[in-house]
Amino acid sequence: MLLTSRHEIGDPIFKLVVLVCALAILGLLGLIVYELVFRSALSWHAFGFRFFAGSEWDPVGEHFGALPFIYGTLVSSLLALLIAVPLAIGVAVFTTEMCPGRLRGPLSFFTELLAAIPSVIYGLWAIFVLLPILRSYLQPFLAKTLGWTGLFEGPPYGIGMLAAGIILAIMIIPIISSITREVLAVVPQHQREGVLALGATRWEMIRMGVLRNARAGIMGGIILGLGRALGETMAVTMVIGNRPEIAKSLFAPGYTMASVLANEFSEATGDIYLSALVEIGLALFLVTIVVNALAQFLVWTVTRGEPARGHV
Amino acid sequence: MSEPQNIKSHAGMQPISWRRRIIDHFMTGLAVLTVILVLVPLVAIFGYLVYRGMGSINWAFLTQTPRPVGEPGGGMANAIVGSGLILAIASLMGVPFGVGAGIYLAEFGRNRFGDSIRFTADVLNGVPSIVIGIVAYSIVVLQQRHFSALAGSVALAIMMVPTITRTTEEMLLLVPQALREAAYGLGIPRWRTALSITLRTATSGVITGIMLAFARVAGETAPLLFTTLGNQFWNLRVDQPTAALPLQIYTYGLSPYDDWHRQAWAGAFVLIILIVTAVAAVRFAVRHGTFGSA
Numbered sequence: 001m002l003l004t005s006r007h008e009i010g011d012p013i014f015k016l017v018v019l020v021c022a023l024a025i026l027g028l029l030g031l032i033v034y035e036l037v038f039r040s041a042l043s044w045h046a047f048g049f050r051f052f053a054g055s056e057w058d059p060v061g062e063h064f065g066a067l068p069f070i071y072g073t074l075v076s077s078l079l080a081l082l083i084a085v086p087l088a089i090g091v092a093v094f095t096t097e098m099c100p101g102r103l104r105g106p107l108s109f110f111t112e113l114l115a116a117i118p119s120v121i122y123g124l125w126a127i128f129v130l131l132p133i134l135r136s137y138l139q140p141f142l143a144k145t146l147g148w149t150g151l152f153e154g155p156p157y158g159i160g161m162l163a164a165g166i167i168l169a170i171m172i173i174p175i176i177s178s179i180t181r182e183v184l185a186v187v188p189q190h191q192r193e194g195v196l197a198l199g200a201t202r203w204e205m206i207r208m209g210v211l212r213n214a215r216a217g218i219m220g221g222i223i224l225g226l227g228r229a230l231g232e233t234m235a236v237t238m239v240i241g242n243r244p245e246i247a248k249s250l251f252a253p254g255y256t257m258a259s260v261l262a263n264e265f266s267e268a269t270g271d272i273y274l275s276a277l278v279e280i281g282l283a284l285f286l287v288t289i290v291v292n293a294l295a296q297f298l299v300w301t302v303t304r305g306e307p308a309r310g311h312v
Numbered sequence: 313m314s315e316p317q318n319i320k321s322h323a324g325m326q327p328i329s330w331r332r333r334i335i336d337h338f339m340t341g342l343a344v345l346t347v348i349l350v351l352v353p354l355v356a357i358f359g360y361l362v363y364r365g366m367g368s369i370n371w372a373f374l375t376q377t378p379r380p381v382g383e384p385g386g387g388m389a390n391a392i393v394g395s396g397l398i399l400a401i402a403s404l405m406g407v408p409f410g411v412g413a414g415i416y417l418a419e420f421g422r423n424r425f426g427d428s429i430r431f432t433a434d435v436l437n438g439v440p441s442i443v444i445g446i447v448a449y450s451i452v453v454l455q456q457r458h459f460s461a462l463a464g465s466v467a468l469a470i471m472m473v474p475t476i477t478r479t480t481e482e483m484l485l486l487v488p489q490a491l492r493e494a495a496y497g498l499g500i501p502r503w504r505t506a507l508s509i510t511l512r513t514a515t516s517g518v519i520t521g522i523m524l525a526f527a528r529v530a531g532e533t534a535p536l537l538f539t540t541l542g543n544q545f546w547n548l549r550v551d552q553p554t555a556a557l558p559l560q561i562y563t564y565g566l567s568p569y570d571d572w573h574r575q576a577w578a579g580a581f582v583l584i585i586l587i588v589t590a591v592a593a594v595r596f597a598v599r600h601g602t603f604g605s606a
């Protein structure tokens with residue numbers, strides 16, 4: 001009898017407690033949205049949509065336009081994807097399809113380690129190693145060979161959009177490659193065997209039997225990497241130059257949404273200044289939410305094995 | 313598609329054409345090249361970090377507080393302790409919620425509501441840390457009217473929850489259903505089964521998740537910039553601005569002083585040792601722990 005009554009009290013209480021924990025996750029997201037919307041209302045009422053179209057950032061005169069930051073975030077992230085995607089997919093294909101078994105463990109361990117290094121250490125490394133290399137080798141080389149495009153013009157300071165793109169690429173390679181690896185691993189073995197049996201070479205097998213089946217998931221990994229790059233703060237802040245200007249050249253300094261928050265938030269004086277910064281945070285939040293949800297959805301469809309099969 | 317024709321032309325024992333063979337070798341070479349291109353920066357980062365870190369770290373660094381601007385010497389003892397304090401409070405807040413939510417998802421969450429929690433956790437995982445910093449700023453700093461260690465801990469705790477939730481659920485689901493049924497069969501209530509049988513069986517896996525979350529937030533700098541703010545002196549009060557190792561690395565790294573650069577590297581070295589130890593311990597536990605072999 002005693003036992004039964006304890007059941008009746010214990011189980012509902014237990015369920016309630018863990019339910020509260022689970023609800024806390026929904027609550028956290030709600031809290032984030034509420035705080036960002038609430039604290040950015042002032043700026044939203046003052047500037048409306050002009051906030052995202054204006055390129056003047058003048059805390060003293062209280063004129064705020066976020067365009068240079070949006071531009072910087074987009075360009076640095078896309079640049080990072082451009083560099084990281086081929087490398088990350090190459091590494092994933094190598095580790096799942098080509099590499100000898102005993103290399104696989106160490107290789108994935110190393111890429112995991114790369115993911116565990118804090119952003120600020122990447123930034124530190126970029127300042128002391130990457131920037132000098134850019135300054136004295138890569139930038140003069142790019143200016144000489146591709147200077148006519150206009151993308152690689154101006155004095156080679158090291159600091160700038162290009163440095164930000166490269167350090168971001170190094171940081172997102174592990175994410176993209178580990179998700180790609182996961183997705184490639186769920187492609188059924190008989191797909192590979194089937195294509196090989198038709199007389200395909202190993203590359204043809206990878207192209208037709210593996211990559212084609214996994215493309216939705218790989219896309220998901222790429223978008224997840226994009227989400228990480230968009231929100232990345234410290235390493236970018238340390239090398240991008242932090243100047244709110246829109247320049248065509250990748251050698252020129254820029255500024256990102258996350259960087260301006262890092263640099264100015266704790267010193268923001270005045271309600272409207274703070275509110276404008278929170279609005280940048282809100283915009284960054286919304287973009288990363290959409291990007292991550294999309295990525296999550298794509299990866300889920302593949303690893304849960306629903307669509308993406310059948311059309312070889 | 314041209315596949316059927318390919319098949320026809322190679323239906324016999326004809327060798328693969330040299331063109332396809334060259335493309336195959338070329339692609340293999342390309343894949344090896346990408347691996348090298350990815351490993352070079354990794355080795356460079358680690359190598360440089362160890363080289364500069366080993367050369368920079370000394371007793372003063374580990375035991376003294378920062379000297380005034382521009383004066384060589386001193387250390388980051390207060391930042392190391394401050395980071396420990398911030399992380400400890402963050403774990404105290406984040407771990408129970410994360411584990412609780414994980415238990416909910418594993419034991420009661422096989423439905424659409426559970427899926428929505430899962431999805432939210434995954435999305436929360438992708439929220440930029442600087443945005444979490446803003447939220448911690450507005451719910452703690454603005455209420456208390458000054459920067460504090462607690463605000464930083466709140467930010468880090470928010471970041472820990474989703475990671476811990478997802479790994480805890482994953483680990484609990486690996487526990488065989490028969491174990492739960494056996495417990496129910498003995499008349500043990502569900503809450504007791506979940507805590508003393510399921511969670512206990514999965515302990516090493518759950519700890520793995522906690523350590524991963526810990527390692528992830530240990531090096532976080534962005535959410536601390538305008539929450540804990542940093543401090544040149546000792547502080548153990550949670551409601552006061554506190555020094556943190558990542559913040560100190562950031563400020564010193566950007567400074568124009570050689571000795572501060574040296575200390576930034578020493579700090580980075582200490583931080584990475586902390587994190588790599590956590591990650592390596594996790595890998596070891598997963599591979600050799602009671603759970604990995606179960």
